[in-house]
Amino acid sequence: MLTSNRKKKGKDTAVQGTNDSSVVSKVSAAAQGYFQDVFLQHFVCKVARRAPLINRGYYVRWRAVDHCVRRFLHITENCPKRQILSLGAGFDSTYFRLHADEALDRAVVFEVDFPDVTRRKAALINSNNTLKGMLDPRLPSPTGHVYVSSGQYHLLGVDVREETQVEEALGAAGLDWSAPTLILSEVVLTYMETQWSDAVISWAAKLLPQSLSVMYEQIHPDDPFGRIMQDHFLKLNSTLHALRQYPDTEAQRRRFLDKGWEQCVCLDMNDFYLGLVPEEERCRVERLEPFDEYEEWHQKCSHYFILTASRGSLMEQALLTYSPVSPAASICPSWSSTSLSVRTIPVPMEGLGMASTSVSPGKVLLTGGSSRGGRGPVTRILLRGQDGWRSVSVEPPVDLGVRLYHTATSLPGGGIVVYGGRSSPLNPIRGLFRVTLETRDPPGPLDSEDGDTGKLCVEEMVCTGDPPAPRWRHTATSVSHKGKSFLFVFGGKDESEAALGDGYFLCVDQQHWTEIPVEGAAPEARHSHSACSYQGGVVVFGGLDRRGAPLGDTAVLRPTDGGFSWERIEVQPAPVPRYSHSAHVIGENLVVVGGVWLHSGGVPGVVVINLSTRSSVEFRLDTTSVPWPLMLHSFCSELTDSEEPELLLIGGGGNCFSFGTHFNLQPVTVDLRPALG
16 A cells, blocks of 8 residues: 555656646747736746747647637636636646736636645745735645635645535635536646546536636547657656547547536647638737748647636536537548558668658669757668668768758659758758769669668759749659650748748749649648659649648649649549648559548548549558657658559658657658559
8 A cells, every 4th residue: 555655646746747847838929929817927036048840839729728818718708706626737827827917807706726835825825925926915834735725716635536625624724615617637637547537527527517627638549649749748757548438539529528517628738729710810929939840730639738627607608619620520431341551671771751762673872851969961871682771871972951841843854853851940952953863884882782772972053944932842843745755843931921822933944934724723832742644744632722721722733725724523522631742543442541640530541542533442551560659740651662562651750749859760662552453
C-alpha cells in the first residue's frame, strides 16, 4: 500500500508539472499578441518565447475556452447569481482577466486543484499587489481546504478525485448547487484513471442541475501523431487515460450523455478554428509570426477537442454551435476493403521538405530538405542494385543553397530543373538551376556493379521574360506546346500571400518565361497540392486554400490548338480534401498518396482517381511491418521501374507540436497492384 501511494504521489507530481509548462506557453502566446492577458505573467518566474506552432496551439485552446466562458456569461447575464467552477485550475488567470473586464457581475469563481499547486498559487497571489488588489472584499483568513477567499473568488486545495472532500469543500466555500454553473476542465480529467474521471463527470451532472461543462482534451491515440503524443506524456509520467476508452469526438459526446448530461456538442479544434473563429480574427493571428508548419498545425488541432455539455434548459442555449466550413468538410472516405502493404527499405535516410525526381531506372535524385542535424544543402542519390537500395551523398559543383518545399522536375529531353523553395518563411529562394547526371567514364570511386552514381552537373539558368514571384509549396510540371517542352509552375505561397493562384510557363530550351493563352476558369489559389504531367498537360489535385482549408478538387490543364484550357473533373465519390500529398499518373489513374486531411477517420493512405470514368477509391495502408510511426507529409515519392507498380516513399514527418520532432527513419515502398489490378 505504501509503495502504491508513493507511485500515485509521483504521478500526481508529474501531472502538476504539466501546469508549469502550460502556463509558460500561455504567457508566450500572450506576449506575441495572440490574445490579451496581462495577469498570466505574474504566475511565471521567467518569460520564455515558444515556437510559432506552440503559440498557435495555445491560442486556439485559449480562444475555445474563452468562447465558452463568454457564451455562458452572456446566457446568464440576467440571472441573480452564476458561478464558474474550474477543476484542476493550476495557474489559470481567468478570474483576474474577467474581473478586469468587469465581466463577473453577480458571478463567483471557484478553483480546485491539488493542495501543493493551490499553496503555490496562493503564495503568488498574496505576494503580488496587482493580484491581491483584485480580491475584493477579502474574507477572513481561510481555513481547511480554502487557501484564498474573497467575495468573488475562492481557491481550494483538494484532490478532484476525492468526491466527498470536493463536495464538502465547495459547500463550505459557498458554492450554490442550484445556481447556473460553468464547469471548466482543461486537460485535467484525462490524467486520472478513467473510472475517476467518469465519476467526476457523473458527480457534476448529479449535483448541478443547471450547469454547462466545458472540457478541452486530447483524442485519436492510434494514428502516428497520436502515438507520438502518447509517448510524450508517458515519458513525463503523465499517462493520458481517457482517450483510450474515448478516442474520438463522438465517443466523448456519448460519454457525457451516458453520465447524466442532457445535451452535448464536441468539436475538434480544426472545426472550432475554421468554423467558430471569425475570418478577420484568423487573419490577424496568422500575420503575427512567420509560419510554415501547416501540417503540424492541423494535426495538433485534430488531436484536441472542445466539448460543451448541458444540464437544464437555460444551459442548452450555451452549447457550442457549429456549421461545416464547406460541404467538403463532411466528406468521408470511400474505403476499399483492400489494404496496400508497406515495407521498409533498410537504408538510413530522413528529411523533411526534400524534392525528388527519377533520373533513370533505379536512380532517384534527392535535393534540399532538413534533417535531424539541421537544415543544409544536401544532395543524395538513391540507387537500386542487385542487393537492393543504397544511398550516396554527392557534392554538386554549384551550391544549390538551403531550400525546403521546392521542386525538382525531370524534362523529356533529359535534365532536371530545380526551382523555388525557401530557407525560412521570410526567405524564398530565387535561383533556378538545371541539373544533369552524367555517367562517369572511366567509373568513379563511388561507382560499383550495383549502379553508377554518375557525375552531377549543375548550371544556374538565367531566364528572360516575366518570371513568377519567388515561392515555395508550389508545383512545377513538364508540359508540351507546339512541339516544345515547357515547365508549368502553378500555385504555392510566398512570405506575404497565404496561397497563390497564378500559373507560369518556362520554355526550357530558350530559358524564357513565356505567355501562353489559357482558357477556362483556373483552379482557386492553393499550395501544397500535386500536379502531374498528363496527355501533354497537367492534372492538379488538392492543396490548401487561402483560408487554410484543404481542397479535394481535380482539374486538368489540357493542350489546345492555341494554348491550354482548364477543365474541372467531377469525381464520384468525391475524394476527401487533403494537402501535402504526392501524386503520380499511371495510365488513366491518378494515384494520390499520403498527405494531411481534417477528416477524423484515420490518416490518408492512397486514393486512386480514374480520370476516364471519374471515379475514386480510397485504400488504407497496412503499416504493421513499419516499426515506427509513418507520417506521410513533407515527403517525396517516386514510381520505381519494377515490372509491378510500386511507389517509393522517401523522408517525411514533422514537428509534433510540443511533443518532439518525428522523422521517418527509412524509405518505404507501397505495393500498388491491388489498387490498379
